[in-house]
Amino acid sequence: MTKARVIVTLKNGVLDPQGKAIESALGGLGFAGVAGVRQGKVFDVVLEETDPAKAEEALRKMCEQLLANTVIEDFSISIG
């Protein structure tokens, strides 16, 4: 079994209204000095594959086909 964490974030320059809303809500709660918030997604994936290189290759394909929209999102994969 291989445990992996995939993090999908919006590319720089892509508008993030959800992040802006959180930033504004934090201000409303009295948190000063918040210069920016961007929200992304995290996927904790467990694979039966035990070879880390093969697992990473499979995860890369999963990101390209389903987990991330590579037009507007970047993804990073960390194994283990």
Add this chain to the structure above:
Amino acid sequence: MTKARVIVTLKNGVLDPQGKAIESALGGLGFAGVAGVRQGKVFDVVLEETDPAKAEEALRKMCEQLLANTVIEDFSISIG
């Protein structure tokens, strides 16, 4: 300025229908050997605070008050 990443994940034992749907969709796309998927959220926060300890303390409060539902979610903070 301090850059921080906050990761919010469902606690163990909390049902994650979104993760189950992704797991099923990956199977439908032909990815075999996916033993589990859990989805969480990531927040990239930029704070004006420069002291890492104070920044982490502020982020902890933000998680408790807004970013995470601590009844069903865990959060982790990494600075820098």
